[in-house]
Amino acid sequence: MIVLGANSDISKKFTELVLQKEDIRKVYLLSSSPDKTINFRSHLKVKYNADVEIIKLNLLDPPKIDFSSMEYSLVFCASGYMGAQQEAVITNNEDNAKITAINYSNLILVLNEIAQDMERKGEGTIIGVSSVAGERGRKSNFIYGSAKAGFTAYLSGLRNYFNKKGIHVLTVKPGFMYTKMTEDLELPKALTITPEKAAKLIYRGYIKKRNVIYIAWMWKWIMLIIKSIPEFIFKRLSL
Amino acid sequence: MAVRKNITNWGNYPKTSSEITHLHDANAPDLKLSHDKKVIARGNGRCYGDASLGESVISTLELSNFIEFDAKSKTITCEAGVLLSDLLEFLVPKGFFIPVTPGTKFITVGGAIAADVHGKNHHKDGCFSSFVESFMLFVGPGEIIQCSPTENDQLFYRTFGAMGLTGVVLSATFKVIAIETSFIYQESIKASNLDEIFALFEDSAEWKYTVAWIDCLQKGKSLGRSIIMRGESASLDKLNKKQAKNPLKVHDDRIKNIPFFFPSFVLNTLSVKLFNWAYYLKQFRKKETSVVHYDQFFYPLDSIGEWNKIYGKPGFIQYQFVLPLENSKAGMRAILEEIANSGLGSFLAVLKLFGKNDSRFYNSFPIEGYTLALDFKYSKKLSGLVERMDQIVLDNGGRIYRAKDCMSRAELTNYIKAESDWFGSLQSERITMKS
Ligand SMILES: Cc1cc2nc3c(=O)[nH]c(=O)nc-3n(C[C@H](O)[C@H](O)[C@H](O)COP(=O)(O)OP(=O)(O)OC[C@H]3O[C@@H](n4cnc5c(N)ncnc54)[C@H](O)[C@@H]3O)c2cc1C
Ligand SMILES: NC(=O)c1ccc[n+]([C@@H]2O[C@H](COP(=O)([O-])OP(=O)(O)OC[C@H]3O[C@@H](n4cnc5c(N)ncnc54)[C@H](OP(=O)(O)O)[C@@H]3O)[C@@H](O)[C@H]2O)c1
Numbered sequence: 001m002i003v004l005g006a007n008s009d010i011s012k013k014f015t016e017l018v019l020q021k022e023d024i025r026k027v028y029l030l031s032s033s034p035d036k037t038i039n040f041r042s043h044l045k046v047k048y049n050a051d052v053e054i055i056k057l058n059l060l061d062p063p064k065i066d067f068s069s070m071e072y073s074l075v076f077c078a079s080g081y082m083g084a085q086q087e088a089v090i091t092n093n094e095d096n097a098k099i100t101a102i103n104y105s106n107l108i109l110v111l112n113e114i115a116q117d118m119e120r121k122g123e124g125t126i127i128g129v130s131s132v133a134g135e136r137g138r139k140s141n142f143i144y145g146s147a148k149a150g151f152t153a154y155l156s157g158l159r160n161y162f163n164k165k166g167i168h169v170l171t172v173k174p175g176f177m178y179t180k181m182t183e184d185l186e187l188p189k190a191l192t193i194t195p196e197k198a199a200k201l202i203y204r205g206y207i208k209k210r211n212v213i214y215i216a217w218m219w220k221w222i223m224l225i226i227k228s229i230p231e232f233i234f235k236r237l238s239l
Numbered sequence: 240m241a242v243r244k245n246i247t248n249w250g251n252y253p254k255t256s257s258e259i260t261h262l263h264d265a266n267a268p269d270l271k272l273s274h275d276k277k278v279i280a281r282g283n284g285r286c287y288g289d290a291s292l293g294e295s296v297i298s299t300l301e302l303s304n305f306i307e308f309d310a311k312s313k314t315i316t317c318e319a320g321v322l323l324s325d326l327l328e329f330l331v332p333k334g335f336f337i338p339v340t341p342g343t344k345f346i347t348v349g350g351a352i353a354a355d356v357h358g359k360n361h362h363k364d365g366c367f368s369s370f371v372e373s374f375m376l377f378v379g380p381g382e383i384i385q386c387s388p389t390e391n392d393q394l395f396y397r398t399f400g401a402m403g404l405t406g407v408v409l410s411a412t413f414k415v416i417a418i419e420t421s422f423i424y425q426e427s428i429k430a431s432n433l434d435e436i437f438a439l440f441e442d443s444a445e446w447k448y449t450v451a452w453i454d455c456l457q458k459g460k461s462l463g464r465s466i467i468m469r470g471e472s473a474s475l476d477k478l479n480k481k482q483a484k485n486p487l488k489v490h491d492d493r494i495k496n497i498p499f500f501f502p503s504f505v506l507n508t509l510s511v512k513l514f515n516w517a518y519y520l521k522q523f524r525k526k527e528t529s530v531v532h533y534d535q536f537f538y539p540l541d542s543i544g545e546w547n548k549i550y551g552k553p554g555f556i557q558y559q560f561v562l563p564l565e566n567s568k569a570g571m572r573a574i575l576e577e578i579a580n581s582g583l584g585s586f587l588a589v590l591k592l593f594g595k596n597d598s599r600f601y602n603s604f605p606i607e608g609y610t611l612a613l614d615f616k617y618s619k620k621l622s623g624l625v626e627r628m629d630q631i632v633l634d635n636g637g638r639i640y641r642a643k644d645c646m647s648r649a650e651l652t653n654y655i656k657a658e659s660d661w662f663g664s665l666q667s668e669r670i671t672m673k674s
Contacts, residue, residue, distance in 0.1 A: 007263075009301075036264045039318065043304035047329060180301070183261050184242045 251554030277663030288645030433463025
């Protein structure tokens with residue numbers, strides 16, 4: 001399997017679960033910080049006898065990677081960047097450029113390379129972790145939100161493109177998860193899940209060949225409500 | 240940036256608001272330290288008192304990678320935040336076990352080293368330190384030191400039992416033991432008083448695992464009424480048919496949780512009395528033998544999840560002391576009398592005979608003699624009893640386990656010699672101030 005954003009807690013837990021459940025042994029960990037991935041590689045070797053390769057992928061300066069020689073049929077993409085949480089998002093364009101590159105513009109170029117390779121091979125699954133933040137722009141994080149919206153649309157188009165070509169695309173929309181991205185935030189307990197739980201839910205979606213899943217389930221309904229608020233009201237809200 | 244959170248250890252007393260920083264990379268912990276604010280490592284918060292609390296806390300729970308395992312030499316290397324429960328899931332099916340384990344499997348390897356935990360086999364095998372070959376220690380900004388008996392040996396020995404005051408353990412290499420099955424052959428024997436239980440411990444020196452449950456509410460002739468449980472790792476031929484189907488069975492990871500804090504009145508003296516009485520009567524014969532799974536033998540409380548909540552919001556303390564062998568019997572009698580008279584009963588009281596200590600690990604808690612661990616619900620009345628028990632421990636030359644301590648006299652806990660410019664906890668500050 002190929003994992004993009006290997007240092008994400010979700011990636012780690014999902015990869016472990018796959019190795020526990022499936023007959024997969026070859027793992028490619030794509031990471032912007034390969035040094036921080038070394039012990040995880042050992043972990044997968046010791047625990048699951050996996051054959052792990054670490055490949056550097058900095059989405060701010062994406063390299064050319066040859067996917068054709070890789071052995072895989074499952075791709076898990078958790079790459080993402082929420083941005084430095086500052087007051088007004090429109091003031092920090094340096095950071096905004098990073099947000100759009102990591103969550104969308106450079107990420108989809110890499111995924112397109114993988115997609116072409118998978119199309120040639122004719123089978124497999126791509127799992128993309130987007131976010132509920134992409135469903136409606138909010139003043140506090142709409143650069144991230146709009147990049148995720150783009151990514152969600154990309155995954156939906158890719159699914160459509162691959163229809164009848166043997167390749168499945170699963171879009172994952174998390175609400176809140178306890179990960180290193182959010183460790184300095186106060187998150188509402190009832191709406192936040194652990195990486196272990198997230199991995200289980202994603203794995204279930206993968207096995208059931210679902211198209212789009214919200215994790216956890218209540219976010220589907222929360223977003224339904226948020227999306228149904230008329231714009232003339234929504235624009236006055238502080239969410 | 241670190242976030243402030245309200246945290247508390249297993250006893251739910253005391254509670255603090257701490258700034259928490261998470262470590263993610265065992266090879267390069269990017270910690271910014273400053274001289275005016277000490278920090279302390281925190282594993283899974285399974286110590287009872289204030290040892291892993293402080294103004295600024297470093298969580299190691301994300302350091303959860305296994306790094307190396309060699310079945311031939313029986314050594315494993317893993318990061319400091321790996322839980323014993325994770326180790327068991329990995330080791331047991333392969334026919335290996337943790338060499339020293341406390342009464343819960345939900346502690347980290349870092350916590351096992353920092354408290355130098357002891358188990359039911361202390362009299363045979365010593366503490367966790369007996370099995371550790373080396374560890375990596377973060378000792379200050381940008382400085383990681385490999386410690387073993389041959390490299391930085393002073394720091395190696397000092398760290399065991401030092402409760403995080405020498406630095407943050409990042410990873411460790413230690414020995415595991417081979418097992419034929421994951422079951423324990425167990426004998427339970429009733430003792431009707433203190434002299435009987437002491438004699439049983441002395442008789443059981445050859446058994447690998449020994450521990451006794453003691454009913455702390457008994458007085459007079461029945462003072463010390465208890466049950467000793469002694470065990471050996473069971474060989475295949477000891478298992479019944481059902482057990483033999485999966486001789487290296489791993490513990491069940493489902494736990495029943497107590498979802499809310501019980502109202503405080505639930506645990507009054509009466510219920511404690513009933514609990515102890517039922518426990519005692521469950522066994523009709525003087526001696527029972529059985530073959531039980533390791534989860535039941537070592538971790539009877541783990542399956543109830545957050546059982547600590549039954550003590551209610553105010554929380555509880557665990558009081559654990561050890562008395563030198565020569566004073567053990569008289570001292571134990573005096574303390575048990577004090578407890579029985581106080582009426583502040585304990586839900587859990589565990590008695591054990593420690594073996595000789597390894598003097599190289601001078602910060603470790605165990606010394607040869609009897610140790611007793613018992614819980615008290617927190618209340619205002621408690622400090623008086625703790626003072627009286629402390630006095631008896633002091634008069635008998637004993638000491639208190641820092642992994643449980645939160646209010647004892649400094650003279651009983653300042654046996655740890657570890658000073659640092661960077662590391663300090665609520666506990667170390669309290670003890671230094673009182674000393
Ligand atoms: C039900 C129960 C039964 C128990 N039975 C026993 C028993 O039989 N024998 C026994 O010895 N203990 C026993 N304990 C106590 C427990 O084993 C110890 O307190 C252990 O240290 C807890 O580990 P932790 O990972 O939860 O660490 P924490 O509780 O978070 O921390 C404990 C101490 O270790 C330090 N520490 C933690 N991680 C690191 C690190 N990586 N580097 C440096 N310092 C670190 C902390 O600063 C603190 O001083 C029991 C506890 C419970 C709840
Ligand atoms: N946590 C939440 O509450 C939450 C909610 C909704 C959606 N999400 C989404 O879930 C996914 C996983 O996030 P997480 O919570 O696990 O956060 P995370 O730990 O920050 O993971 C995101 C990963 O993206 C990769 N990444 C970051 N910058 C990169 C760069 N310049 N180039 C290449 N890769 C880069 C990193 O992996 P490497 O270090 O291996 O490069 C990083 O670990 C993300 O897409 C996130 O947007 C999270």
